[in-house]
Amino acid sequence: MNVNINKDRFFKGQQAGEEFVCFFRHHWIELLKDMIYFSIFLFIAILSVIAIAKIKDAVRESQEFKILFLISFMMANFYINKFFVKLINHFINIGIITDRRVIDNKKTIFLNDTIDSIDMAQIQNIEKIEEGLLSSIFGFGDIKIFLSASDSVKTFYNVPNAKFHFRCISRQKEIRQMAMLKERLAERLDHESIGRAQIKIIDPEEYIRTN
């Protein structure tokens, strides 16, 4: 039997025996501002390309215009690179839901790689927040996870289809916590039966039902 089944199967860091459920990115609304600015930039760039003959004449004649053109060109270059890096960062910044954990993988292409993992068994409460007109129309929102061990709260911002992911985490949390409860109960019953020197096989589910 392969004990490493599912290890690193869907993502780096996936544990052996851990089942991947789904993953999500931030909603595209986060990129809306950048897309609007890029559209304006593209419009200006296209106009410049159309009027390139006049620009070349002006660059030939005037030293100041030459410097202005150079600065604009370098800024345009920089902006294009920045915009596309931001787009790619949007794709690699993800949240992952498995049967054991919720993982917040805050990653960028170069500068950031932070992974925050929350065990389903440690989740006390989950909250879904959808506020505002855009959230209602596009179905995105924030998901807050309250941990049982401490006062800490983990928030996932601008989660697309927030209702679905909220239900997904709730279900996985329930399943995980029930599984851990059964495990602990089975262990306890084993200890008790050994202590009383009785060999009696007790079904944990039946024990829960009758007690």
Next chain:
Amino acid sequence: MSIFNTLMIISVLGSTLFCSLVVYRTIQYNKKYHLPESHYTMLFGFITKEYIAAIYAAFVLFMIIFTIWFIITL
């Protein structure tokens, strides 16, 4: 070669190098993460990071061609 031309070429070369680095990092990321994409995870339902990387490379290529043409015809 004038300073103007040199600076334009340096700018485009820097851009090309940066784009290559970004595409390389994206490929490295894809080797570690094999997450199943769906209509809900792609941007606007159909755009993946591979498309974005390809469009990025196309933009940089256009910048290279434009710079070469501009310098030659100036």
